[in-house]
Amino acid sequence: MPDQRVRMLLSVQRALVGATSPALYGVCADLSDEARITLTFYVAPDTTPDERDDLSVVGTEVIADFADDFTLEEHILVVADISQRLGTVGFWVYLQRGFRTDA
Structure with a gap:
């Protein structure tokens, strides 16, 4: 699924254009082997x-980029x-600049 993962990451970045505000600190995206996309918004x-x-x-824009057998989970x-x-x-x-992660 490496190609799907790259496609998902690019899809999320595209969908975020114009949707960010100072209240959005960060966004994580994950793609499971079961074709489930998980978006976590901080x-x-x-x-x-x-x-x-x-x-x-x-989230709607991201899931629209994938086939019907994909599901979306948002947090x-x-x-x-x-x-x-x-x-x-x-x-x-x-x-967002100034935030630290556990990665």
Whole structure:
């Protein structure tokens, strides 16, 4: 699945264009052997409903790039303490400057 993984990462990066805001700290993407794409969004506590909607659109755009047998799982994690390292779930696709990861 290496080609599919590259395709997924590029798809996520494309979908993020115009969808990022200062409230989005980072995005991880993973692709399981069962054709499940997992997107993990790390956001600020004051993320607005519109910003959350933008993240949902990112997921929709990503899954639309793949065949019907792929599934999408999305997680929005609120980061209350920005001094803590962000957990890595798959591969980092986006990371705001100044944040640290556990990778």
